Amino acid sequence: MKRTGPVVFGFLIGMLMLIQYFTQVPWIDDRYNNVLDWKQVVFGITLILGVVSLFLHHWKKIERKTGGWGYSVVTIAGLLFMIAAALIFGREEGPYPWMFDHVQAPMQSTMFALLAFYVASASYRAFRVRSFHAALLLTAGVIVMLGRVPLGEMMGFHIGEHYFSLGTISTLILDYPNLAAKRGVMIGVGLGMTATAIKIILGIERTYLGKGA
Amino acid sequence: MWEQAGIVVGALVTLAIFSLLYKDNPLYRFAESLLVGVSAGYYLVQYCFSAIYRKFYIPVIGEGDLWLLPGGILGLLILLRLSRRVQWMSRYAIAFYVAAWSGYLIPSVLQERILIQIRSTFPPSLAEASIWAVLGSLFLLVGVVSILVYFFFSAEHRGALGRISQVGITFLMVGFGASFGYTVMGRVSLLIGRFQYLFQDLPQALSF
Numbered sequence: 001m002k003r004t005g006p007v008v009f010g011f012l013i014g015m016l017m018l019i020q021y022f023t024q025v026p027w028i029d030d031r032y033n034n035v036l037d038w039k040q041v042v043f044g045i046t047l048i049l050g051v052v053s054l055f056l057h058h059w060k061k062i063e064r065k066t067g068g069w070g071y072s073v074v075t076i077a078g079l080l081f082m083i084a085a086a087l088i089f090g091r092e093e094g095p096y097p098w099m100f101d102h103v104q105a106p107m108q109s110t111m112f113a114l115l116a117f118y119v120a121s122a123s124y125r126a127f128r129v130r131s132f133h134a135a136l137l138l139t140a141g142v143i144v145m146l147g148r149v150p151l152g153e154m155m156g157f158h159i160g161e162h163y164f165s166l167g168t169i170s171t172l173i174l175d176y177p178n179l180a181a182k183r184g185v186m187i188g189v190g191l192g193m194t195a196t197a198i199k200i201i202l203g204i205e206r207t208y209l210g211k212g213a
Numbered sequence: 214m215w216e217q218a219g220i221v222v223g224a225l226v227t228l229a230i231f232s233l234l235y236k237d238n239p240l241y242r243f244a245e246s247l248l249v250g251v252s253a254g255y256y257l258v259q260y261c262f263s264a265i266y267r268k269f270y271i272p273v274i275g276e277g278d279l280w281l282l283p284g285g286i287l288g289l290l291i292l293l294r295l296s297r298r299v300q301w302m303s304r305y306a307i308a309f310y311v312a313a314w315s316g317y318l319i320p321s322v323l324q325e326r327i328l329i330q331i332r333s334t335f336p337p338s339l340a341e342a343s344i345w346a347v348l349g350s351l352f353l354l355v356g357v358v359s360i361l362v363y364f365f366f367s368a369e370h371r372g373a374l375g376r377i378s379q380v381g382i383t384f385l386m387v388g389f390g391a392s393f394g395y396t397v398m399g400r401v402s403l404l405i406g407r408f409q410y411l412f413q414d415l416p417q418a419l420s421f
Contacts, residue, residue, distance in 0.1 A: 034281065037284055044263075048292070051257045071242050071245075071246040075247070106227050111248070136386040179388075181356065182388060194318075194323055198319065
């Protein structure tokens with residue numbers, strides 16, 4: 001019941017989802033759509049579990065007055081404010097969308113923008129490894145970076161009548177070796193995902209159920 | 214009025230996060246904690262509305278469609294993870310979610326990530342395309358096959374296999390470099406957006 005039950009249940013659900021692709025039985029199609037809806041509900045409630053865990057984690061820090069507990073107050077205040085704002089004023093207008101537009105969105109995009117600086121320093125460290133492959137990585141990276149800005153269109157060379165700007169070379173790199181790399185990785189990942197999915201449905205892979213499963 | 218105040222607040226939190234470039238400081242940690250709380254609250258509300266309210270509350274409670282009731286029961290089972298005594302019951306919900314995804318993924322992954330990709334890699338015939346398009350496709354084919362050989366770990370990479378996998382790693386490095394450059398430029402354009410916010414939107418908001 002505790003160990004085999006979830007695996008058998010998973011097998012039945014997984015097989016239903018898989019069989020639906022190969023059959024044209026309306027009853028199976030309906031149950032397939034039901035499972036897709038259940039998945040969304042489970043995901044939504046899982047998010048509640050995550051937020052409860054986040055709340056409890058910060059609440060314990062505040063109760064015990066551990067180092068930096070003041071920041072936990074800020075996190076909990078932000079969380080509760082958003083929930084209360086949505087419940088009292090609604091999701092379409094009032095403080096809830098205002099907080100998203102003027103606090104969450106600017107902070108999130110600044111976080112990502114901040115990565116530009118850290119990526120630059122990380123790339124410096126990565127490119128210090130002097131090897132043929134590191135040089136290839138560096139060259140491709142620099143060409144693509146320069147090829148994406150107006151300066152890249154001014155830099156280039158002539159072969160006969162044809163002018164090859166860094167922008168053109170950048171497009172060629174993206175369209176051929178980059179596409180080949182992405183496609184190779186995608187096929188490899190696809191094969192890995194399929195194998196793992198089959199192992200999960202058959203109950204061979206069950207580490208996702210946690211300890212003792 | 215609220216719009217202008219919002220731009221000022223947005224600029225303040227932007228500067229608070231940029232302050233990390235100097236060093237870790239209380240202002241940054243305040244903004245970081247606020248971002249975590251506000252994001253968690255925002256996404257919780259969004260998903261509760263789109264998933265629980267629309268896919269459970271309205272159909273089951275409002276319309277009496279009992280086929281959607283198991284979704285709510287499985288969802289409640291997952292909350293039992295919070296209790297040590299009955300947390301094993303949450304395994305049913307986890308098994309459901311993971312297995313449903315697995316069953317859903319197998320056909321779509323086989324179709325989109327494998328079959329379509331293999332088909333697109335094969336070169337077109339000369340009757341259908343120019344010589345340059347065919348040569349380009351052959352180049353792609355060499356790249357994809359050599360990369361797959363590089364990821365084939367069931368045999369030692371020596372001799373012909375080793376040489377082909379070296380070609381594969383060369384393609385991979387150029388591809389990683391290109392992806393890296395593309396990602397950096399994406400981050401730089403975000404950075405430019407933040408500077409435009411600080412140097413264009415903010416002065417306009419303050420001059421009302």
